[in-house]
Every structure is written in structure tokens, then in C-alpha cells.
Amino acid sequence: MSDELKCSIAAVLLDGTMTAKTIRKEIKSGVEKFKAQYGHVPHLAAVLIGANPASETYVAMKKRACDWVGMDSSIYRLNSSATQAEAEDLVAKLNGDKLVSGILVQHPLPKQLHEPAVLDCVSVHKDIDGISRMSLGGLINGELGFPSCTPAGIIELLDRYGIAIEGKTAVVVGRSIILGKPVAMMLLNRNATVTICHSRTPNLTEVTQTADILVAAVGRAELITGDMIKPGAVVIDAGYNRVAGRQGDVGDVAFESASRTSSYITPVPGGVGPMTIAMLLRNTLKAAEMAALAT
Ligand code: NAP
Numbered sequence: 001m002s003d004e005l006k007c008s009i010a011a012v013l014l015d016g017t018m019t020a021k022t023i024r025k026e027i028k029s030g031v032e033k034f035k036a037q038y039g040h041v042p043h044l045a046a047v048l049i050g051a052n053p054a055s056e057t058y059v060a061m062k063k064r065a066c067d068w069v070g071m072d073s074s075i076y077r078l079n080s081s082a083t084q085a086e087a088e089d090l091v092a093k094l095n096g097d098k099l100v101s102g103i104l105v106q107h108p109l110p111k112q113l114h115e116p117a118v119l120d121c122v123s124v125h126k127d128i129d130g131i132s133r134m135s136l137g138g139l140i141n142g143e144l145g146f147p148s149c150t151p152a153g154i155i156e157l158l159d160r161y162g163i164a165i166e167g168k169t170a171v172v173v174g175r176s177i178i179l180g181k182p183v184a185m186m187l188l189n190r191n192a193t194v195t196i197c198h199s200r201t202p203n204l205t206e207v208t209q210t211a212d213i214l215v216a217a218v219g220r221a222e223l224i225t226g227d228m229i230k231p232g233a234v235v236i237d238a239g240y241n242r243v244a245g246r247q248g249d250v251g252d253v254a255f256e257s258a259s260r261t262s263s264y265i266t267p268v269p270g271g272v273g274p275m276t277i278a279m280l281l282r283n284t285l286k287a288a289e290m291a292a293l294a295t
Helices: 003-008 016-038 053-069 084-095 115-120 133-141 149-160 180-189 204-208 255-261 272-294
Strands: 043-049 072-078 102-105 169-173 193-197 213-216 234-237
Touching: 016 053, 016 149, 016 272, 043 053, 043 084, 043 272, 053 072, 053 272, 072 084, 084 102, 084 115, 102 272, 115 133, 133 180, 149 180, 149 234, 149 272, 169 180, 169 204, 180 193, 180 213, 193 204, 234 255
Parallel strands: 043 072, 043 102, 169 193, 169 213, 213 234
Antiparallel strands: none
């Protein structure tokens, strides 16, 4: 972000990079304590099926993050023609491996695989990505399971900035299973009054203008503009979009106009993105602690 733009914005920036760094330091010290108590460190096992360059990049980032906090990590690979049975067997093997604290199945999976079925094979005690149907169900009844990472990162960011959720009107634009729906459920669990919008929502602006907390989880560059935002609203932009002719990632929110109307806003990049990996590490440490207590 240019210095000129920084000076012209009215809203407070919700700095995900800085917040995630603080959380990583907390996790690093949690890992040291864990090691002192149990003699080993938490271990994140990533399952990578096929040759998807974006997945390779994400898994490498997660590995570096594990290294940074002192956790072990490993990558289990299957080739792009892997069968459903091979994928499920690998996950079952990792479920049974006492040295593995958390399992991350990097998605999307190759087309021949039934992705939800593979994700569902991950034990709820090791589903540190929080995206199996069991974990998502846990979000509804408040039992079992880890929260899925990007939605949990959004809630954590609000908490770390002392932004109250209870009693607020929240609008989530987007209803995907990995982002829109779980973040809406988490906001509801924290006693916000929640509306979910999607591609068939008529008069989107009328709804977004009611939001005290507006979460954009759409995947459409700059869909949400300043005029769609209630003055003083908190705006969370989860979007990462590539736009021809522009450098870097572009959010779902038109930052310049939105930052003049909102009270708090996440930048892209440096807002929601860094929080996701921080939550993955936190879930892995928790999984290791819970496993250690159970033995
Ligand atoms: P997705 O599965 O494509 O879902 C997009 C949602 O947006 C759908 O529910 C869709 O509605 C809705 N939508 C599309 N066009 C719309 C419009 N014009 N008005 C209102 N709603 C509209 O995307 P996703 O996986 O949730 O990801 C959303 C964005 O978040 C992407 O930019 C992605 O890169 C980013 N993301 C970031 C992180 C991170 O920060 N770590 C993690 C995950 C995703 P329908 O359901 O009606 O089709």
C-alpha cells in the first residue's frame, strides 16, 4: 500500500500480518512447553495429491510456518492418478500414527476423487483444517472438532482488535463450505445477528448496508464498494483475486472507497491471509495437547 493511500484512509487497518506474527510467537512458546512436558513436538502431516502448483506453494508455506514455531511437519504425496482407496488408505494410516498430531489434506483434489469423502476420513481429533463434515457439524452443535482456519482467523482478528461481535448485525457475502458458511456460523455462535448473501441475493447493497460487521468472501475483485457499506462498519475482506494488468492480489472489497466509510478494515494482502496459517498452527498444537492428555 502506498504511503499516500495510507494517509488518506479513515479506517483503522486490521493488520493480519502483525497479529499472526504475535500468535506465532505464542505458539512457539506453547511448542517449547509441550516439548519440555512430553519430550516431542507436535507434528503436522500434509497430504498432497497430484501436481497442483498452487497446492505445492501452500504446503511449502505451511511447512515453513511449522519450522518457525518448532513443530515437525511432513508431506505425504500421491500422484495425480491416485484412486479413492489409495487416498483414503493414506489418511487412515496417518490417523493411526501416534507421532502425527494433525492432518492437512491439501485441496482441491484431482477430479477422479470424491473430495468430501477423503476429507471425512481425517479423524476429527486430527482435522486441524476443520473441514471434514464431522468438524463442520461440530461448529453447529458446539462439540468436537477444530474450527476451520480462515473463518477462525477472521474471528481471532476481530477479538485481537477488541471488536465486539455480540449483538452486532453481521453480513457475510459468500456461502462456500470452507469460508462463508463457517464464518457465518462462528459469528452466530458469538451472538451476532447474521445474514448470508450469495450470487442469487437480490439488492445486495440493501443488505450489506445493514452490516455492523461485513465479511466479503466472494472471489470477485472489488465487488464491495464504499457506497455498499454502512458508515462505521467493520469490513473484513477474505478475497484474493488475480486481475489482469494489476500487480499482486486484489480483494473482494474496493479498498480505497471502503476505507473511507468503514471504522476498521483488513488490507489485501496482509489481512485475513496470514491469519489462516496461524490458526492451522494453533489447531495443530491443540490437537497434540489433547492427544497427549488422552494417553
Ligand atoms: P467460492 O467457493 O467460489 O464461493 C464464492 C461465494 O461467493 C459463493 O457462495 C457465491 O454464491 C458468492 N458470490 C459469487 N458472486 C457473487 C455476487 N456477485 N454477489 C454475491 N455473492 C456472490 O469461493 P471461496 O472459496 O469461499 O473463496 C472466496 C474468496 O476468499 C476467494 O477470493 C478466495 O481466494 C478467498 N479465500 C481466502 C482464504 C485465505 O485468506 N486464506 C481462504 C479461502 C478463500 P453462490 O453460492 O450463489 O454461487
